[in-house]
Amino acid sequence: MEIVVRPTAEAAATYAHDLLVEHVRRQPTTVLGLPTGATPLPVYARLVQSHRTALFSMQSVTTFNLDEYYGLGLKHPASYTAYMSRALFDHVDCPASQRHIPNGLAADAQQEAADYEALIAAAGGIDFMLLGIGRNGHIGFNEPGSDFASRTRLVDLTPSTLAANAPFFADGETQPKQAISMGIGTILQARRIVVLATGASKAEAVRQSLEKPAKTAVPASALHLARDVTFVLDQACAGI
Numbered sequence: 001m002e003i004v005v006r007p008t009a010e011a012a013a014t015y016a017h018d019l020l021v022e023h024v025r026r027q028p029t030t031v032l033g034l035p036t037g038a039t040p041l042p043v044y045a046r047l048v049q050s051h052r053t054a055l056f057s058m059q060s061v062t063t064f065n066l067d068e069y070y071g072l073g074l075k076h077p078a079s080y081t082a083y084m085s086r087a088l089f090d091h092v093d094c095p096a097s098q099r100h101i102p103n104g105l106a107a108d109a110q111q112e113a114a115d116y117e118a119l120i121a122a123a124g125g126i127d128f129m130l131l132g133i134g135r136n137g138h139i140g141f142n143e144p145g146s147d148f149a150s151r152t153r154l155v156d157l158t159p160s161t162l163a164a165n166a167p168f169f170a171d172g173e174t175q176p177k178q179a180i181s182m183g184i185g186t187i188l189q190a191r192r193i194v195v196l197a198t199g200a201s202k203a204e205a206v207r208q209s210l211e212k213p214a215k216t217a218v219p220a221s222a223l224h225l226a227r228d229v230t231f232v233l234d235q236a237c238a239g240i
């Protein structure tokens with residue numbers, strides 16, 4: 001496991017962007033795993049910029065997002081489908097047929113999860129996974145206690161995650177309490193994982209994740225079991 005610390009959140013995002021772009025340049029058919037949240041937004045902004053200046057193409061890339069709220073309209077601004085369109089997909093050349101996000105409106109969530117897992121396998125697995133981390137150490141929507149062997153499935157969100165994401169829903173609006181998320185086992189199979197964590201609010205989650213042995217109370221600590229992981233932090237998150 002490698003830990004890289006950059007002075008600012010912006011510099012950390014640039015570093016993560018560069019790793020991703022380099023990977024796709026080397027392997028244009030890269031299968032990418034992609035996160036949502038505030039943390040990766042500057043990475044996506046840089047990818048869009050790199051695409052505009054013709055340094056980066058997603059023409060042959062396949063993407064799998066980590067998760068999606070269950071029961072939320074895909075056009076709802078807080079849905080991860082809408083987020084990905086706004087942040088990245090509307091501005092780059094990745095064909096729609098090569099982009100995957102769990103369908104949060106699937107009638108049968110278990111079937112949708114199994115189909116998603118099968119699609120990842122059919123694509124040959126994830127080559128490069130960009131990850132964020134929740135304040136409680138979650139990755140994707142794998143909340144504390146999630147089995148390290150878990151696969152894509154319907155999950156219940158914890159009160160702390162619901163509170164963290166509440167600002168994205170209008171007052172009085174029903175906030176989804178479940179999501180379809182890639183499992184920890186699915187994530188661990190990625191051939192390369194880059195975790196981007198910035199800001200003091202993530203420092204404790206990162207510190208606990210880096211502690212050995214890995215324990216299910218801290219989902220991101222499972223990353224000790226993955227083959228090639230880089231944590232990219234800013235100084236505020238690294239506590240220096």
Ligand code: GLP
Nearest residue numbers: 035036037038039132133134140
């Ligand atoms: C959500 C997502 C995670 C993300 C986390 C942190 O819960 N499901 O994939 O890592 O938020 O988000 P942020 O970067 O906004 O702190």
